[in-house]
Amino acid sequence: MPSSAPAAAPADLRIEPVDAVLDDVERSLQTRLDRDTLVRKRRSLGARTDRGTWVRIERRRMEKIGSQGWNGTECAAVLEGVAQPRWHRAVVWRQPDGAAMWRADETDLLPGAPIGTSVLATDPGLPDAWWQALNASLDALAAHRTSRVATPDTVTITQGGVTEAARRFLPDGMDTTVSQWRPAHADLNWANMTGPKFCLFDWEDWGMAPRGLDAASLWGNSLAVPALAERVRQERRRDLESRDGKLMTLFVCAKVLAPDAHPEDPRLEPARRTTARIAEELQTG
The missing domain is CATH 3.90.1200.10 (Aminoglycoside phosphotransferase (APH), C-terminal lobe)
Structure with missing residues (x-):
């Protein structure tokens, strides 16, 4: 399971170092991320893999994770008739300091x-x-x-x-x-x-x-x-x-x-x- 992650606060993945997180995701999903395609947002990251898929990585504070969990992308895979990227797999881990959870979902590439x-x-x-x-x-x-x-x-x-x-x-x-x-x-x-x-x-x-x-x-x-x-x-x-x-x-x-x-x-x-x-x-x- 991945173990490395930047501190939970201040939470802005646009400016925080994220190489350790990307390395962990690569090991867990057994793929390589194309760092040249990396998209950085405040609380999420995304990049293309060497197997032609996309991985979205999100950090969420513990208090923002309710009883239903936060596996929305995985749960949406059962929706019929909705145009969305096909979901493949995920990895979830808890930040060592306990302040946040991380999740990486692998899906098909977007059509545009x-x-x-x-x-x-x-x-x-x-x-x-x-x-x-x-x-x-x-x-x-x-x-x-x-x-x-x-x-x-x-x-x-x-x-x-x-x-x-x-x-x-x-x-x-x-x-x-x-x-x-x-x-x-x-x-x-x-x-x-x-x-x-x-x-x-x-x-x-x-x-x-x-x-x-x-x-x-x-x-x-x-x-x-x-x-x-x-x-x-x-x-x-x-x-x-x-x-x-x-x-x-x-x-x-x-x-x-x-x-x-x-x-x-x-x-x-x-x-x-x-x-x-x-x-x-x-x-x-």
């Missing part, structure tokens, strides 16, 4: 490059076939059932959390109960999908969530490009126009309009307009 960063500033000009594949995968995902609960931003989604977010925009005492819970990817953004061929990856946080979470998340990550946000709204309008979808839109807008939001974030004004409209619709509908 990620579309962009999580929030887009320009329209990627995706073909109609891409949108059709997105809809087919999200509809297939919603038809499944799982004991997992979604953890957007590594935080378990609950009725209480939905209510807290929605009541920032709704009158006190208004009913914010979610009526439909369905499987969701729970991290649907433009950095987790490929183009021009559609594929959805990074399944660490998927699980049951209120209807419309994925649609609202993708819409929220598109707000800086009005035409793109409108395309998302049109494609997923059945989810977004449902009562639960409207609650999920408020849930996403609460994050966009957080107190620490950058004052020049182009998503702020469309998010404010949308919350005002949806709050009125929920009160009068």
